Amino acid sequence: MDESALHHMREDLTRLTRHLRSHGLHVCVEERTANFVDEEGIQLSTLEHIGRKSDLVIVMGGDGTMLSVGRALRDTPAPLVGINRGRLGFLTDLQTDNMLGEIDKILQGEYQLESRMLLQSEVTRAGKYIHQTVALNDVVIKSAFRLIELEVHVDGLFVSQQRSDGLILTTPTGTTAYGLSAGGPIMHPDLAAISIVPISPHTLSYRPITVPAKSVIEVIVVHAADAQISFDGQGQYPLMAGDHIRIARAEQEIRLVHPKDYCYFDMLRNKLNWG
Incomplete structure (x- = not known):
């Protein structure tokens, strides 16, 4: 982040923090984020503590920041609202120039609440789990330079x-991300489904497939x-021939x-510049 962007980030975070405190609200700032807030006497805390104790978590950044925070807080009840400081911002609804008024409306009860599904992914090698995590957008299996063969x-079945x-396994949220660039469908977030999208398949008849979210998908690296x-x-992790990847809907949302x-x-x- 260049010096100008850092200045604007600091300015926006400080303005937001002061505004919330001026309404008598208890404001807790994530420890690293506090480095960008010029305000005395603010409470600092870990992200997990914020998720468990807060009525609302405000995330300032781009979609990448929302994805990271969303995954980190998946086991907490706190809802998230995003203020866009990125580019497209499919997950960050508010803009910095009108964020104070929009946040006030939300705090007064003028909002919509929406749940988004997650994918649980497990990688097994020679019968042993070597990695497992969740994804809000997608799980991507790919090679940077060569064709890979997947079953x-x-x-x-x-x-x-x-x-x-490669192959993209995407939630409805992720269909406006990498899956869209690879020719996959756009799925409304209310759908309970997972889309399987090939990346530049060698055989052009391979097309994206969408399956129910209750499905269990297994990909074997050939x-x-x-x-x-x-x-x-x-986060990228190397794969080897024989690895098994299991993808299913996560319990958390x-x-x-x-x-x-x-x-x-x-x-x-x-966002997509449609007419």
Whole structure:
């Protein structure tokens, strides 16, 4: 982040913190974020403590920040609202220039509450778990430079064996992320479904498939030159031939707070420049 961006971040966070405290609200700031707040006497805390004790968690940043915080707070009841300091901002509804008024409306009860599903992913190698985590957007299996070969099963039923640059397993939230760029469908977030999207398949007849969210998807790595798996694009782990990846709907969900006048289709139209 350049010096100008840091200055504006500090200015916006300080303005927001002071505004909330001026209303007599108890404001707790995440420990590292406090480095960007010029306000005396604020309470500092860990993100987990904030999630467990707060009525509302306000996240300032881009979608990447919302993804990180959402995953971190998946076991807490706190709802999240995002203030966009990124680019597209599919998950961050508010803008910094009108954030104070919009936050006031939300605090007065003028909001929509929405739940978003998560994916639970487990990687097994030679019968042993080597990695497991959750994703709000997607689980991506890919190679940077070569084709990889993957075998896909859904609920124990063989689907296909494909050679491609990789595979995206995406929630409805993630269908406006990497899955969209790879030619996958856009799914409304109220749908309970998982989309399986190939990345540049060697056989062009391989197309995205959408299955019910109750499905269990297993991907077996057949050939894995330079293959890796990532979760929401934030953390990459190497894969080997023979690895098994199990993807299913997680028990936890993320709760998002939207302004009262929020419309999913308005958001798509604005972010994707539809006419």
